[in-house]
Amino acid sequence: MSFLRSVGGPAFGPRDRIVVVGAGAAGWSAAGELRRLGFAGELVAIGAEPTRPYDRTACSKGLLNGHQKPKDTVLDLRGHPQVSWRTGTRVLDTDPYGRRLLLDTGETLAYDGLVVASGTRATLPRGWPTGPGLHMLHDLADARSLRSALSGAGRVAIVGGGLTGCEVACAVTGMARSAVLVNSQRFLMPRSVGEPIGALITAAHLASGIDLRLGRKVADAEPRRTGWRLLLDSGETVSADLVVVTAGEKPDVDWLANTPADTSDGVLCDASLRVAGLDGVVAAGSVARWPDRRHGTDAPRRVGQWIMAVEQGRAAARTLLAGDYAPPVSLLPRFWSDQNGLRIEVCGRLSDQADVHVTELRPRRRDTARAGVVADYVEDGRLAGVVAVNAPRAFTVACRTLLNEPVPAPVRVTIPEPARFEEYQPLRLVR
């Protein structure tokens, strides 16, 4: 690789091996894009889950309500020739100077280029007991076990009123089970869709029969013989056969702990998705924390969205092959959700400082969200974000406006110098 670079070639040639850690959306698209861009060397993708790359969004959507089977969620590998998928394998440690990875099988795997796309892990709040009947929802195995548990359950408690929690609640009511949703805020999905639309969606969910406990926190969770009992901070108790906790996730960066990379919250990257402090390493997906010029601020941040992960994977692949000449990466956050007939679509950024213009498509209808509503987030006279419920046409037009909008000037990010080799102490590598 150094030879190729010294003669001004691309960063990686046919003798090199690029390892993609993570077989989710970001790793999948990065591997495909590397091949599509003509990377002719060896390409290894390592996934912790024992399954083929699949569509993770289906875990809380189609898989739960039965509209999709697991085989429907498999991602297409036709565009990924010559990729060795090593599923069911974890990376334990990284030697950034010897460019080696330590796998949980005990072997080491050398790399020339590395794509960090290891994603996130679902976490339980501190102090929660575990046991049968307590579910988290992050991967395919979680979705399968939750789906099989739902068949015998009558009442399901969902902790956390974010996007996943709401989707689970809708899937549960769609299967003719009763759902209790505990949320610490006064309305649902505060971070995802903002307050005005969140309040309308809350009203719609309340009307559709989801038992909402808003503004409450779970003070104690106690497994019972036949189910669980949750004690809320208001003093009331919720009994349920199943508890689904959707209360947070944590970037899977333990395997980078011995590198100079900043792994305090995900992996800190520069504007081109290169991991700061590591040479020949890029990151993509929900693990990458990078300064996006579209976001308006210089503060790097992580985005855990499916479309973003796919686009980041492509961008990271381009960055990796372009080497030092990679342009900055700027992407428009977009996501969707389908909840009991509410088609929720969000793009752009929804900041608290923006002016929000809410437009009802059919003003006379009482069920505002179901009849169609659009919220435009306007900052400094410019459209910055759109939230739409059951208004796909208006959303599409607004979203294309955002996509075609020029991106502001580049953000300067100082990249910390890599530690010198003498200072580095390789640790747990066994070979």
Added chain:
Amino acid sequence: MLRTAQDSVHLVAATIGFVSYAALWGGTLWGTVLRSGWATSRLRHQTVYSVHMHVVLLGLTLGIVHGIVQMAAPYGKVRAIDVVVPFIDRSDPIGVGLGVVALELMIATALSVLVQRKLGYARWRALHSLGYLSFTMVAAHLLISGSEMYPAPVRTAVAGSWAVVVLAGVSTVAPVARMPRAVLDRLSPRHRAEEVTVAVDPGKCGSFGFCEQEAPGIFTLRSDQRLAYRSVVPSDQAEAAMRAAVVCPARAIKLGRLPATVVVSQPGADTSTVAPLATTLTPHTGTQAAVPDTHADPHAGSLARMAAAAVDQGTGSHPRPALTDTGSFPAVGTGPQPRVAADAGSFPRVGAQARVTDTGSFPRDGAQTRVTDSGSFPRVTDSGSFPRVTDSGSFPRVTDSGSFPRVTDSGSFPRVGAQPRVPAGDPRSYPPAGVGQHTGPQPGLRPVGANGHTRPPAVTGHGSPLPAVGTPPGSLPPVAPAPANGHTGPQPALRPVPRPPARAPQPGLRSVGRRAAADPPPEDPLPAPDQLQDTGRHHLPRLRGIAGGRS
């Protein structure tokens, strides 16, 4: 003429039976329309659904009445128990029994709608398809025990209506619906290699509109919230179609025949050696250790040697086209992609398919699963021969490998207008010629067809329908994009879809809370109707396209 009571009862019962059969016929057929989404471009889903439900319920009710009326005959032989328990009727056990079973099955199928959510969608669908079986039994009941069935036209009508229902039901099941296309593909391997077919499952499409954001020239979400799309797109728009398929929230977009050409290049000047197609299979086969750490010796294997030769030839010695494209890589993927091992000795030639570890069933629960997917060579891996590669005349022709198309813009870069372009003259920011792009004459890299025959240089590109492989590099115009995809054949009449009026943010003009017409006006800026088709009606135009594409 004085009619006896027996005759009167019989007349009423037979009439009701025939009307019931007609209603069930229409309702079942309409159910097929509902399932396949044929009517969604004309009618609302709710309308189609309620027509199906009401017509079938009418037929079902009349069927029950038909059964009860049979008992009213004064000298009737039908007892009450014969109408409930099948196959115990003394005069006509089979015919009456079939009718009874059909009626009960239909009632059960209809009642299952009530517990649809409890059952789960997939199970309910399977149960609901029993409607075809029960309709078949009704037709058999009519043919066996119908007393008015002696005239041949009546028999023909009944049997014909049954055949129509069964044909419509079977032919719209997804695997069967795909079959004509698959057969045509197999019979004519050279048709439409350059085009990508787009099919949207109307039952899944949720009209989210993400596809239009990615590919506005292909998909258009109309103001009535139905999706219109082009079913055949040229290869230069294939990447946009692919992006749309990826971001589709409902995963309703299916792409077919993604064009990509894999060229196995030979090292050095020695192009006479035949590179077998089998070498394009994955170099990691099951016999190898799981990714052995061969990195200590990067020169091991001819992959490295070959590719190094290719890169050495490609680096810096060829003029690159002036970039007028966006800041992305030019002509991505037009070159020999991916370059794979030409190590003919270590791989079986054709039998190598067997060594490709297929991905198998899903999900894979083994702790240590190794999925070695050969990805873009589906035809090679699933068949013993080379159906995709025809040795037509002297031209090897790679028609399909299912991989990414040869497209010229990449990813999200072109979206950003003000983005600093990658310096056009800087060769270092691109993969060298021969790795990712066809930029100029590359004497050392002669494209070799995937079936291993080298292309005779004398006849290269004499108007052959070959994609980019056959296009002599020197004949490319300086700007790589459009012709580099090799689409030299007749382009389908493509008209750019005018974009709908962009909704510019005008905060000052908009009153909070009300928007008079949030959706743009109903007239749709769509291309000509033959370019577009609505969700749900893609079957006929697609077949037409096949027929037209076979030239």
